[in-house]
Structure formats: C-alpha cells, structure tokens
Amino acid sequence: MIIHNLIVFKSIKADFKVPCHLASGNHDVGNIPNDSTLNYYRKIIGKDYFEFKNKGYSFIITNTQLWKIDVEKESQKHDDWFKETLKNQKNNPVIVIGHFPLFIELPKEEDHYFNLPITKRQELLNLFLKNNVKAYLSGHTHKTVINNYKNIQLVSGETTSKNFDDRHLGFRLWNITPDTLKHRFIALDSLSVP
Numbered sequence: 001m002i003i004h005n006l007i008v009f010k011s012i013k014a015d016f017k018v019p020c021h022l023a024s025g026n027h028d029v030g031n032i033p034n035d036s037t038l039n040y041y042r043k044i045i046g047k048d049y050f051e052f053k054n055k056g057y058s059f060i061i062t063n064t065q066l067w068k069i070d071v072e073k074e075s076q077k078h079d080d081w082f083k084e085t086l087k088n089q090k091n092n093p094v095i096v097i098g099h100f101p102l103f104i105e106l107p108k109e110e111d112h113y114f115n116l117p118i119t120k121r122q123e124l125l126n127l128f129l130k131n132n133v134k135a136y137l138s139g140h141t142h143k144t145v146i147n148n149y150k151n152i153q154l155v156s157g158e159t160t161s162k163n164f165d166d167r168h169l170g171f172r173l174w175n176i177t178p179d180t181l182k183h184r185f186i187a188l189d190s191l192s193v194p
Contacts, residue, residue: 005027022045022046023063023099025099026140030065033065033069033074049061049078049082057134058092062082066078086127086133089132094128094132094133094134095134095136096136096137097137098136101138102116102125124136128149133152138155139157139159140156142161143156143165144156144157158172171186
C-alpha cells in the first residue's frame with residue numbers, strides 16, 4: 001500500500017505548478033518505520049526532514065514518525081538535526097510542520113494514537129517557546145484540531161481525502177505577514193476547476 005501510494009502521488013505531484021513540501025507520515029514510512037521504509041520514501045519522494053525559508057519565515061519539516069517510535073540510529077539523528085536547525089534560525093520566526101499533532105486537547109493528555117509521546121511533546125513545546133516558533137502544523141487526525149499554546153498556533157487541518165468529523169474535504173490557506181499568521185478553510189467543492 002505504501003509503495004503504491006507514493007508512486008501515485010509522485011505522478012500527481014509532477015503536474016503541480018507551485019512548490020510542494022511534504023511531511024512524511026505513518027502511511028508514507030509505516031507506523032513502525034525501518035531502514036527499508038525510510039530508504040524507499042527517500043528514494044521515491046526525497047528527504048523526510050528538511051528546512052526552507054519563505055517570506056522571512058523559516059519552515060522546518062520534521063518526520064514525526066521518528067519522534068513517535070524510536071528507530072535505531074534514525075531517531076537520534078533526526079532529533080539532533082531538528083535541535084540544531086531550530087537553534088540556527090537566528091531571528092526568523094519559525095513554522096514547524098509534522099504529521100502527528102503534539103496533542104489533541106491538552107498538553108499533558110495521555111499518550112494515544114493521535115498525539116506524540118508526552119515526554120517528547122513537552123520537550124518540543126519548551127524548544128518551540130525558546131526558539132521563536134509561531135506555529136506547528138500537522139495532519140494525521142483527519143479532523144480539525146486548533147489549539148494555542150502560549151501564543152503558538154497548533155493546527156491540524158482538514159484533509160482532501162477523508163475527514164472523520166464530517167467536514168467538507170479541503171485545506172487550510174495560510175496568510176503570512178511579518179507580524180501575523182492567519183488561516184482559513186477552503187472547501188474543495190467551493191473551487192471551480194477550469
């Protein structure tokens with residue numbers, strides 16, 4: 001399933017007219033990633049964690065599977081890279097992107113399928129506060145989850161495939177200025193296709 005989905009997506013992505021930055025998730029590298037699934041994703045799609053800059057913001061794309069599950073050699077390498085990358089953003093505001101939300105309702109909620117482990121979650125929230133992170137964007141939940149943690153926006157948006165909360169299929173459109181980060185939902189059925 002993973003192999004087929006990645007190949008199909010790669011063919012669709014080839015027709016995109018805008019930049020496309022991907023955050024790998026459990027359906028891309030597996031619920032329990034390993035050397036084979038990670039190497040396959042990297043071969044077919046590309047890097048599973050990286051950074052880029054746009055409009056004065058630093059964007060850090062993470063592989064949250066490596067925070068959810070301890071993968072020998074890979075998780076520590078990813079964690080070291082993330083901390084160093086975050087530290088090197090200077091004065092840029094930062095947006096972190098990953099597949100798993102940090103939490104769904106409360107920062108100290110119990111660990112479950114839809115969040116990151118509490119020890120990693122707390123470590124990340126502390127790093128975010130110290131390093132000018134303005135937002136953390138995620139998926140995985142297939143429903144809308146919008147939280148705020150000490151003025152950091154935590155948003156898990158709708159999908160274009162299947163929403164479990166009966167919302168329309170769609171996506172979040174973010175408007176970014178030097179001073180503000182605002183987002184709104186765009187329903188796919190509201191778009192006209194030429």
